[in-house]
Amino acid sequence: MERNPTVQHLTWFLDLRRFGQLNISPSYQRRSVWNPKDRKLFLDTIFKNYPAPTIFLHRDTDENGRTVYNVVDGKQRLETIFMFMDNEISLDKNFGDTNFNGKKFSDLRPEEKKLFFDYKLVVDYIDNVNGESLNSIFDRLNRNSKNLNEQELRHAKYSGWFIQYVEDDLLDSFWTEYKISTPAKARRMKDVQFVSELLIIILENRIAGFNQDYLDEIYAKYDNVTEEDTDESEVDIEGLKGKIGFIKQYIKDMERANNCISKFFTENKAFYILWAVIALSDKKSLNNPEISAEKCLEFFNRIKSGATNDKEIADYNQASTGANTDLSQRETRYNIISKLFLK
Structure with a gap:
């Protein structure tokens, strides 16, 4: 398996979604399991610029050169980003700064939104899968991190x-x-x-x-x-x-x-x-x-x-x-x- 880690701004994922190039729910993905508290904690991570775990993507390019990125690991984090952008969730009311407490994306000023847009995520591309299915890779990633239960x-x-x-x-x-x-x-x-x-x-x-x-x-x-x-x-x-x-x-x-x-x-x-x-x-x-x-x-x-x-x-x-x-x-x-x- 070939891996190519890099760093991308959060806006890169927003662009992929906008142009239909991000598959957040391939067949091997689990259901959405983060609760509101989990999502608020990740937003706190973004706005306070703490590091987040790597997001794993499988790059799939068709014969016409159109590329779609399948999310192997990182669905919950990306879902949270998109939900915040769509004003479906808000920051924690006890964020610790009156400029951010309980705010939705649309409530933020331009300079505050820039903190969100400029956040960097480590991305690891899985390009070639030699003799091992993506399902197995997903299984291995989550067994190592113990994020999933046995049925997931x-x-x-x-x-x-x-x-x-x-x-x-x-x-x-x-x-x-x-x-x-x-x-x-x-x-x-x-x-x-x-x-x-x-x-x-x-x-x-x-x-x-x-x-x-x-x-x-x-x-x-x-x-x-x-x-x-x-x-x-x-x-x-x-x-x-x-x-x-x-x-x-x-x-x-x-x-x-x-x-x-x-x-x-x-x-x-x-x-x-x-x-x-x-x-x-x-x-x-x-x-x-x-x-x-x-x-x-x-x-x-x-x-x-x-x-x-x-x-x-x-x-x-x-x-x-x-x-x-x-x-x-x-x-x-x-x-x-x-x-x-x-x-």
Whole structure:
């Protein structure tokens, strides 16, 4: 890999954006994860002329000589610069100077804007990628700096059918309705990680204890699967989609019956078992959703009553505390809950 570090004024990036030559969100990039406090701190860095980490770009020139710069690392910093320029964010109200406290870009005087425009950023160009994909380079940069969590690294590294399906499916309001996806979870891709676990139950036909290395193995295993090569990969993608649709509908029908899902199953530890029981049971052996809903309501009301002489309740409660994502804990809860769903 050839690298060519240099220094550019902040205005160089503004020009690239203006002329459509900056791709701030290539496929391997993560979602925007900086919160307002992070962005204000970076603006503080700029206006006080503190150094900032290097921004890595991949220069891509087409046959007509038009160059586009893909942001390999530095998206959050550049996003903050552009948001400030567009008056979407402001400096911290406690910046420490009345000329800058809480100001937006449009509030600044020309000489104050010049401090912003004259700020210099170190830029490292990645020109030739010899035998290593940009996804892998992005992965390496962020593993070294520990900026990304494990799921964000998977998003950067893998691009096959499995991860695409999971991320696309999270657009379904089903996941927000039952609080499996929330703005906080989505910000660091925790929702993607959990829904991946749910789909793995179907793909592997079993439950598993939570393990980041295991998730990496599954992502690698299904990374090259496409809808056109199901024979080779031995994955029935259409069957998988049908199963997911069935599980979602069953859960919706249970909720419609007595609101038991929103009452008792919105925590990940409970929803995982709910999904697993439906996914791993033969359809013919499952109760009607309304019956399962009624039995779940009765079971969780027993828990709420605080019965101390009920071994089944005691076992369920014990398996729901501490390391509740361990396989043994999940198996205990699965065996208890499955009785409520089977004829």
